[in-house]
Ligand SMILES: NC(=O)C1=CN([C@@H]2O[C@H](COP(=O)(O)OP(=O)(O)OC[C@H]3O[C@@H](n4cnc5c(N)ncnc54)[C@H](OP(=O)(O)O)[C@@H]3O)[C@@H](O)[C@H]2O)C=CC1
């Protein structure tokens with residue numbers, strides 16, 4: 290929400306310095322980047338960087354993104370471009386490329402950037418090769434950027450249609466976080482600020498892996514009791530891992546943690562949950578992935594998550610089972626039997 294399109298530190302009463310926020314660039318024209326462009330374009334100038342020229346053309350000429358966000362008429366003020374230099378001068382940049390491609394996109398963007406520009410990570414995942422969260426990937430490539438994270442329960446299709454949503458905006462510098470939350474909030478999308486950057490980004494990455502497990506339970510017809518059990522024990526894994534990584538408990542219990550876990554595990558609108566469901570129904574991973582163009586982040590994050598958890602000595606049996614299934618080393622029924630037959634223990 291804006292005051293004549295300009296929001297400054299002084300506006301929120303934290304001193305002299307002012308951060309002029311008037312324009313937003315969004316890097317990534319998939320479902321989420323396009324949905325964010327749509328919702329933000331009601332209040333501000335938005336430019337969307339899209340890699341594929343035919344999608345740039347679709348958005349600018351026909352005001353739709355038929356490949357990634359079909360059925361949504363985009364505001365005419367959503368402008369797409371394939372030119373990274375022209376989006377680098379915005380006051381805020383939202384990074385929404387899939388996790389495994391974010392580094393490559395940032396490398397190309399970096400040479401056009403001005404010092405200190407806030408870059409808000411909206412992607413959810415862990416980089417396979419390095420085991421790094423997206424904020425650390427950003428730190429590698431653009432150390433001078435002001436790093437922030439936007440995460441929470443939010444299906445692109447819901448946000449693009451203007452349905453209500455609430456998310457977490459995290460930035461270590463609380464004043465900047467507050468300013469960004471105010472600037473990016475709208476009547477439809479309410480942002481809560483936090484200074485717990487790792488907590489905010491960890492929830493989104495981990496829940497994608499756990500949602501595959503919830504989908505498997507659904508697809509195998511194991512019932513609603515099993516669904517509640519897998520989500521609850523999945524949350525125990527998320528919480529243990531989060532604490533080991535230095536996340537704050539209240540963040541893990543908030544929108545970007547428990548909130549997004551509940552959303553993603555509970556709906557086949559989720560790509561991760563629906564992929565799990567198809568696995569549970571007996572379809573193979575290659576068949577499922579071959580039939581979809583949308584990114585299913587949990588598939589690519591599972592291995593990195595399990596590696597990190599082992600390194601930190603955090604027990605994550607559900608994430609481990611998902612990883613083994615994805616690698617083709619474990620069948621769905623064996624995984625379920627394995628989880629049920631683990632030694633009994635105290636609930637933690
Ligand atoms: N969809 C949702 O509801 C939500 C998604 N997210 C997160 O947002 C991120 C993006 O997801 P989403 O927008 O849904 O993605 P989609 O599956 O809708 O689209 C795929 C995106 O990946 C891009 N892409 C594919 N290959 C490359 C590459 N080699 N280099 C750069 N970009 C590439 C595509 O760009 P191109 O057009 O050029 O092919 C397109 O923007 C993910 O991390 C996801 O977890 C977060 C919240 C909600």
Ligand SMILES: O=C(CO)COP(=O)(O)O
Nearest residue numbers: 441442443444559560561
């Ligand atoms: O992150 C999401 C909702 O918050 C989207 O989940 P999927 O990627 O599983 O569709």
